[in-house]
Amino acid sequence: xxxxxxxTPEEILAAAETVKARGAxxxxxxxxxxxxxxxxxxxxxxxxxxxxxxxxxxxxxAGHPGVVAPPAMAQxxxxxxxxxxxxxDDPLGLATELFDDAGYTSVVxxxxxxxxxxxxxxxxxxxxxxxxxxxxxxxxxxxxxxWFFTTRNTWRVRASGATGDDAGETVAEMDFRIxxxxxxxxxxxxxxxxSAYDDLDPTKLIRPSAxxxxxxxxxxxxxxxLRIQKLPDGSLHHPPIPATWTERDADxxxxxxxxxxxxxxxxxxxxxxxHAPRVPGRELPFVVxxxxxxxxxxxxxQLRGVDPETVAIGxxxxxxxxxxxxxxxxxxxxxxxxxxxxxxx
Amino acid sequence: MSTTSTEVGTIEVxxxxxxxxxxATPTFVVATALATRDFQDVHHDRDLAHQKxxxxxxxxxxxxxxxxxxxVTDWAGPRARITGIKLKLGVPWYAYDTLTFTGEVTAVDxxxxxxxxxxxxxxxxxxxxxxxxxxxxx
Numbered sequence: 001x002x003x004x005x006x007x008t009p010e011e012i013l014a015a016a017e018t019v020k021a022r023g024a025x026x027x028x029x030x031x032x033x034x035x036x037x038x039x040x041x042x043x044x045x046x047x048x049x050x051x052x053x054x055x056x057x058x059x060x061x062a063g064h065p066g067v068v069a070p071p072a073m074a075q076x077x078x079x080x081x082x083x084x085x086x087x088x089d090d091p092l093g094l095a096t097e098l099f100d101d102a103g104y105t106s107v108v109x110x111x112x113x114x115x116x117x118x119x120x121x122x123x124x125x126x127x128x129x130x131x132x133x134x135x136x137x138x139x140x141x142x143x144x145x146x147w148f149f150t151t152r153n154t155w156r157v158r159a160s161g162a163t164g165d166d167a168g169e170t171v172a173e174m175d176f177r178i179x180x181x182x183x184x185x186x187x188x189x190x191x192x193x194x195s196a197y198d199d200l201d202p203t204k205l206i207r208p209s210a211x212x213x214x215x216x217x218x219x220x221x222x223x224x225x226l227r228i229q230k231l232p233d234g235s236l237h238h239p240p241i242p243a244t245w246t247e248r249d250a251d252x253x254x255x256x257x258x259x260x261x262x263x264x265x266x267x268x269x270x271x272x273x274x275h276a277p278r279v280p281g282r283e284l285p286f287v288v289x290x291x292x293x294x295x296x297x298x299x300x301x302q303l304r305g306v307d308p309e310t311v312a313i314g315x316x317x318x319x320x321x322x323x324x325x326x327x328x329x330x331x332x333x334x335x336x337x338x339x340x341x342x343x344x345x
Numbered sequence: 346m347s348t349t350s351t352e353v354g355t356i357e358v359x360x361x362x363x364x365x366x367x368x369a370t371p372t373f374v375v376a377t378a379l380a381t382r383d384f385q386d387v388h389h390d391r392d393l394a395h396q397k398x399x400x401x402x403x404x405x406x407x408x409x410x411x412x413x414x415x416x417v418t419d420w421a422g423p424r425a426r427i428t429g430i431k432l433k434l435g436v437p438w439y440a441y442d443t444l445t446f447t448g449e450v451t452a453v454d455x456x457x458x459x460x461x462x463x464x465x466x467x468x469x470x471x472x473x474x475x476x477x478x479x480x481x482x483x
Contacts, residue, residue, distance in 0.1 A: 038380075045373075045380035046408070048415040052423045062423040063481035071427045072414040075407055079382035112406050113431040198396055 004224050005103030005323065009138055015098050016135040016149065025089040027127035027156065027167065030077035034069050034124045042073055068119035074155050074172035075114075078128040091132040092151045092176075099180035103323060104146055111150075111177035120171055124157045127168065133175070146181025183325050199304065202324035205281030207334055213242050216257040222335045224321040226262040228297055236260065238297040264319035265342060266293035273308040287311050289339050303339040316342040356458055356480075362420045362448035367412065371440045374402050381407035391440075401439040404471075406432065413462050413474045416446045421458075421478060428457075429477040436468035444471055456480050 003015055032038070039053055051058035052068055059067045069077075080086070086093035096107070120126065130153045137147030152175050158168035210218040217240060220227035229240040240257065249255055269292040275285045282302075289303040289311070303317060317339040324334050367373070371391075378388035383405045386393040394402045410430055418425050438444055444466045452459035462474040 038382075041380045042411065045376040046411045046415050048411070048418075050415070050418050050423055058423055063426075070411065070414060072407075072410040072430065073381075075410075076381050079407075081382060082384045109406060109434055111431070111433055112410065113429075114410065115429045116427055119426070198393075 003098060003102040005321075006224060007102050012098070012102050012137070012147070013135065015102075016095065016132065019091055019094045019098065020132045020135070022089065022091065022094075022131075024129045024131040024154070025087060025091060027129045028078065028087060030126050030128070031081060032077075034077060034120050034122050034126065036067070036122050038076070039069055039073065039122070042070060042076065064119060064121075066121060068121055071116040071119055071172065072114075074116065074120075074126075075153070075174065077126045078155065091130050092178075095132050095135075095149050095151070096178075096180070099147055099149075104180040104182050105323075106143070106146075106181050106183050108143060108179050108181070109176065110148065110179050112174065113177075114172060114174040116172050118169075118171055120157060126155045126157055126171065129154050129156075134177075141179060141181060143179065144181040144183050146179045148177055148179050150175050150177045152176075182323075197304075197322060199283045199286070200322070201281040202334075203281070203327050205324075205336070206279075208336065213240050213257070216240070216259055218335075220259070220261070221321060221337050224335075226264050226293075226299075226319050226337065227259040228262050228293070228295055230258040230260050236295055236297050238299050260295065262293050262295050262297075262319075264293075266291040266299075266317060268292075268303070268311065268313050268315045268317060269298055270313065271303065271311055273311070289317065291317055291339055301337055301339050303341075305340050318342045356421075356450055356453055358450050358453055360450040362416065362446075362450075362460065362462075365412075365416045365419065365446040366443060367446075368443050369404055369438055369440055371402065374404055374440045377408040377411070378405050381405060381411070383407055399437065399439070401441065403440070404438040404444075406434065409434075409438075409464070409472050409474075412446065413464070413472065413476060416448060416462060417460055417476045417478065420448075421480070424481045425478045426481055427476065427478045429475075431475040433473040435470040435472060436466070438464075438466050438471045439468075442466045442468070448476075451475075456482075 003012060043053055052062050052064060053070055056066050130151050132149060133152045134150040135147060138145050152173060154170055155172045156168035157171050158166060208218050217227050228236045228238050231237055232245050243257055246255055269290045271287055271289040273285050273287050278284060285308050287303040287306060287308050288300060290298050290300050292298050303311060320338050320340045322336040322338060326333055375389045387397055387399055388402055388405045391402050409432055413430055414427055444464050446462055446464045448460050448462040450458060451461045456479045458478055460476045462476055463470055464472040
């Protein structure tokens with residue numbers, strides 16, 4: 001089931017349970033075995049002069065079998081690096097995606113608790129596996145409404161020559177607790193990604209102005225629905241046209257526009273890459289795509305999160321709803337839609 | 346740098362650790378981020394940090410863990426065997442801000458010692474930590 005910002009806490013918990021039920025991810029090996037050069041870099045940056053990390057005699061005098069790695073480096077050995085990507089079964093990635101879908105798009109780490117079972121030594125090879133262990137929410141926090149979730153990371157070392165199912169000896173375990181939240185009005189900048197959309201500045205963006213003919217459409221965007229006007233003969237039309245065929249209700253008012261809710265998926269029918277002039281609140285260049293929806297109508301919108309060089313006609317896309325908090329100029333949250341490349345499932 | 350180590354057997358509850366003051370120059374923020382293999386842009390790219398709503402690049406969590414460890418072993422000496430580091434994260438630690446670690450022994454149970462550590466900067470408490478370690482006998 002895919003979550004939306006309208007999902008109930010029960011639905012969110014149920015989705016989180018499925019991630020929990022997957023258990024621990026497959027062990028992933030660090031890039032390199034534990035090694036002295038990385039230890040030296042680390043000691044230099046931290047200005048840590050503890051001799052047990054560099055001097056065999058000092059390490060032996062302190063009861064170690066030889067030089068050891070700083071225990072706080074446990075996580076360093078398995079960091080993904082500059083171009084690393086998460087594995088498909090990584091529970092932190094899965095849980096993050098889930099809460100992003102549910103509208104809790106911002107993140108801040110709240111706790112990082114590590115137990116060190118033993119010091120590791122150069123030459124040893126560590127693996128990491130992770131699991132989602134705890135999900136609590138929704139909670140009102142200073143940053144906004146959010147959910148706390150905890151992943152447990154386990155680092156293991158296999159004895160040299162070990163084969164088969166021997167997972168290895170656990171050397172360190174870390175509980176990492178994150179708050180995924182919907183930014184409150186004027187959310188403080190403390191969060192690691194306090195701005196939900198890196199490429200957009202909601203205080204400068206041009207906001208939609210709804211007319212009586214288009215109100216249903218923008219109400220739909222706010223409700224995370226892509227609404228397409230439906231004409232009397234059942235055909236669909238976009239952009240919406242004045243519904244001159246409707247009759248006033250008994251109270252003298254026009255009834256709401258008849259519409260269907262689009263699936264939100266389609267393909268790029270045409271596009272332009274906008275390089276100039278500057279557009280308030282948007283980074284240049286950006287892509288504007290005319291998308292042919294699965295329902296047959298075409299709709300314009302920004303195609304975000306893509307390299308303009310790689311956009312292609314026929315490319316599958318899906319709608320993305322953008323929720324902006326209230327700010328100095330808006331006392332209400334407001335909403336836009338855009339396209340994003342559809343990920344292969 | 347501080348290399349004054351505490352003699353085995355002299356650690357008591359209530360004992361204060363000598364404070365450790367660290368200036369987070371941009372070089373420090375970037376060098377520690379890279380030494381911890383953390384390439385998140387907010388730790389090395391000021392322009393992107395600004396775009397994401399941060400005042401400046403800021404120190405990463407792996408560095409907090411490393412500094413808390415160093416703060417305790419600077420004082421406790423090479424025989425200290427770190428068994429656990431708990432971090433509660435507070436205000437960010439931006440470049441150009443100075444952090445002061447203070448600590449106090451909160452429990453001594455045989456060879457197992459617990460130290461409460463707080464790292465405070467201009468914005469407030471950046472990290473509140475509990476470190477446990479054992480002391481190997483000579």
